[in-house]
Amino acid sequence: MVTKPPETRIVDEYRIACDGSGPGLGHPRVWLQIPQDRGWVECPYCDARMIHRDFEGKV
Incomplete structure (x- = not known):
């Protein structure tokens, strides 16, 4: 079984919302x-x- 790598998104704001898309x-x-x-968050x-x-x- 192959696991998909996590999604990477380029964003313009430092405060963002995630709902699983x-x-x-x-x-x-x-x-x-x-x-x-650091420039990124998971x-x-x-x-x-x-x-x-x-x-x-x-x-």
């Missing part, structure tokens, strides 16, 4: 804060990684 397959909406020194529900546009290609 799917009707019926999502999760409760959570608000995440991207640390400005959702605790779906493991999606949100990378701020300023850090694209550096993470």
Whole structure:
């Protein structure tokens, strides 16, 4: 069995919401804060990684 890698999203804001991106397959909406020194954060529900546009290609 092959496991799909977590989704990666490039975002423009440091405070973002994640709800799993799917009707019926999502999760409760959570608000995440991207640390400005690190540039990325992972959702605790779906493991999606949100990378701020300023850090694209550096993470």
